[in-house]
Amino acid sequence: MKALLRALFGDRATIGVVAVAVAVAEGATRMGDPGAAVWSMTAVLVGGVWWLARR
Amino acid sequence: MTAMHISGAWLAAFAGAAVEWTEAATIVLAIALTDGWPLALGAAGSGLAVLAAATLALGPLLALGAAIRWLRLLVGIFLLLMGVRWLAKSVARSAGLKPLHDESAAFARTRAEAANARRRASWIVVFKAVVLEGVEVCGIVIALGYQTGAFAPLAAAAAAALVAVAVAAFVVRGPLTRVPENTLKFAVGTLLLAFGTYWTGEAVAGSAAWEWGDLTIPLLAAVYAGSGWLLSRVVLQVPRGERA
Numbered sequence A: 001m002k003a004l005l006r007a008l009f010g011d012r013a014t015i016g017v018v019a020v021a022v023a024v025a026e027g028a029t030r031m032g033d034p035g036a037a038v039w040s041m042t043a044v045l046v047g048g049v050w051w052l053a054r055r
Numbered sequence B: 001m002t003a004m005h006i007s008g009a010w011l012a013a014f015a016g017a018a019v020e021w022t023e024a025a026t027i028v029l030a031i032a033l034t035d036g037w038p039l040a041l042g043a044a045g046s047g048l049a050v051l052a053a054a055t056l057a058l059g060p061l062l063a064l065g066a067a068i069r070w071l072r073l074l075v076g077i078f079l080l081l082m083g084v085r086w087l088a089k090s091v092a093r094s095a096g097l098k099p100l101h102d103e104s105a106a107f108a109r110t111r112a113e114a115a116n117a118r119r120r121a122s123w124i125v126v127f128k129a130v131v132l133e134g135v136e137v138c139g140i141v142i143a144l145g146y147q148t149g150a151f152a153p154l155a156a157a158a159a160a161a162l163v164a165v166a167v168a169a170f171v172v173r174g175p176l177t178r179v180p181e182n183t184l185k186f187a188v189g190t191l192l193l194a195f196g197t198y199w200t201g202e203a204v205a206g207s208a209a210w211e212w213g214d215l216t217i218p219l220l221a222a223v224y225a226g227s228g229w230l231l232s233r234v235v236l237q238v239p240r241g242e243r244a
Helices: A002-009 A012-030 A034-054 B003-035 B037-064 B069-095 B103-115 B119-148 B151-172 B181-205 B213-235
Strands: none
Touching: A002 B069, A002 B119, A012 A034, A012 B069, A012 B181, A034 B069, A034 B181, A034 B213, B003 B037, B003 B103, B003 B119, B003 B151, B003 B181, B003 B213, B037 B119, B037 B151, B069 B119, B069 B181, B069 B213, B103 B119, B119 B151, B119 B181, B181 B213
């Protein structure tokens, strides 16, 4: 079951990267800038790929 | 959803399935050549039946709640989780931080293990390999199918990849080492991230946030592909003699 969940959702680091990206988007949206929200989420995800790849 | 979105999703489902089925085929083949085809095909068929039942049950079930914002958000996040993982893994392998997935080594390892194992253990190895590799395929088909509304064509893409890999494995009778797994993984990772970013962004910030309209997904895919290329070829590149 653990292997199945890991295959579907990844490890804690992956979940953390995506959680930060979504939180950044949500925060920027609440500040009234939806355009910045989505592109800042994209930037966080690119940073996440860099971090996950070099771990 | 436009035809461009559906064809991108179809491509992601086909390529993603091809990668996963290739890895599963290596295990099935190794067990088939050690314990016989009936055992290997029986276990693989049982695994595929479980996956098909889960996909057919969950796909239409998700479509019932198509208008629910949080469900769209969850599916978008799920695509991000898969996309970021696939792209990071592919970047790490291209850069030389991690070794490339070696089908020949996996084949030899499985055959050696099967030679000393009971037949029941071999059956479980095949069943588990098919389910664990296939569950990602199911996830991609269900998530992309839910968001594009093209569930049947995407399930057909995964099935077409399965047939292609099965025929190739049967003909070659060895691990499919010539499948460019890492390149496919890179392409699928960028597409899943592009779709996931688009739909998560839409759920969080509203559709107006994406001012490029239909061109947003190809644009996002280009951003992720370009970033991935830069990371693997420049930023994280390991010199040839020091590669993993």
